[in-house]
Amino acid sequence: MTASAIPYRKGLHEVARGVHAWLAPDGGWGLSNAGLIAGDGAALLVDTLFDLPMTREMLAAMAVVTERRPVRYAVNTHANGDHCFGNSLLSPGTVIHAGPHFDDDLHEVPPALLAQLMTAELGPVLGPYLRRNFGRYTFTDVPVRGADVTVTGPLTLDVGGRAVEILPLGPAHTRGDVVVWVPDTRTLFAGDLLFIGGTPMIWSGPPGNWIAACDRMLALDPVTVVPGHGPVTGPAGIRQVRDYLSFLLGYARSSLAAGRSWREAAAEVDLGPYAAWGESERTVANLYAAYRSLDPATAEISLLELLTAMAGADPG
Numbered sequence: 565m566t567a568s569a570i571p572y573r574k575g576l577h578e579v580a581r582g583v584h585a586w587l588a589p590d591g592g593w594g595l596s597n598a599g600l601i602a603g604d605g606a607a608l609l610v611d612t613l614f615d616l617p618m619t620r621e622m623l624a625a626m627a628v629v630t631e632r633r634p635v636r637y638a639v640n641t642h643a644n645g646d647h648c649f650g651n652s653l654l655s656p657g658t659v660i661h662a663g664p665h666f667d668d669d670l671h672e673v674p675p676a677l678l679a680q681l682m683t684a685e686l687g688p689v690l691g692p693y694l695r696r697n698f699g700r701y702t703f704t705d706v707p708v709r710g711a712d713v714t715v716t717g718p719l720t721l722d723v724g725g726r727a728v729e730i731l732p733l734g735p736a737h738t739r740g741d742v743v744v745w746v747p748d749t750r751t752l753f754a755g756d757l758l759f760i761g762g763t764p765m766i767w768s769g770p771p772g773n774w775i776a777a778c779d780r781m782l783a784l785d786p787v788t789v790v791p792g793h794g795p796v797t798g799p800a801g802i803r804q805v806r807d808y809l810s811f812l813l814g815y816a817r818s819s820l821a822a823g824r825s826w827r828e829a830a831a832e833v834d835l836g837p838y839a840a841w842g843e844s845e846r847t848v849a850n851l852y853a854a855y856r857s858l859d860p861a862t863a864e865i866s867l868l869e870l871l872t873a874m875a876g877a878d879p880g
């Protein structure tokens with residue numbers, strides 16, 4: 565099935581034989597996709613969602629598949645909450661796989677911290693920005709469940725007779741990104757190594773490694789690609805993200821050579837074709853990450869300072 569044949573509508577879509585994507589338009593902050601790969605009498609889930617009500621709704625919709633093919637394995641593509649805060653709803657017998665640093669990163673930004681940020685006094689710019697983007701989710705009383713298996717190299721799981729590969733490609737979006745590859749239908753679940761229609765967000769970097777990750781994904785020669793956010797795509801979607809990252813890195817390089825700080829570079833950036841993508845304020849944080857990768861002397865800032873810088877550039 566070609567990517568364009570799959571409507572970008574909320575819900576469960578069979579994107580290839582026995583391979584399903586859970587889509588959540590419009591793919592903005594916290595609205596992430598997930599996946600379900602069905603084998604004979606077993607299934608593998610790719611990611612849970614940002615809060616328990618959303619994850620419950622998704623798992624209920626998946627019951628048409630999982631009633632006879634229980635979720636034996638789950639994969640968290642990375643530790644951002646919109647891909648794993650629903651983990652506690654999985655059966656205790658489900659074996660959860662994730663990439664390097666997953667549990668550390670999850671405990672660094674747990675649901676309780678986000679709950680706290682929603683009500684904290686953070687000033688006139690950051691407070692409203694966070695509430696506008698995250699206020700609709702429920703972060704209170706969410707049990708945290710980490711990974712059972714840390715995947716540090718390519719790993720193939722047998723999901724009811726079906727081979728499913730977990731490929732660590734980070735650090736890029738976070739310190740421990742993994743993608744899920746279903747070779748028999750050439751379907752790729754890219755997690756947040758792909759944002760389609762929205763601006764990619766570099767929490768970790770380096771961006772050069774993310775570009776290499778795009779090349780690795782293209783080399784798989786996928787037919788159907790499910791991004792972490794946005795509509796189902798194909799190789800063209802991977803190339804778009806790769807092009808944005810190349811643009812970003814090139815711009816950071818020339819700005820640095822011209823003696824501009826990352827904040828100055830962010831204030832002056834002309835995003836060209838990428839200006840139409842959602843969450844364009846992420847480019848501010850991405851320039852910080854690009855500078856950090858190019859110039860070790862770039863001063864480190866806190867998560868709150870980074871969010872404040874983005875909030876100040878939010879088109880609203």
Ligand SMILES: [Zn+2]
Nearest residue numbers: 596646756792
């Ligand atoms: Zn995400």
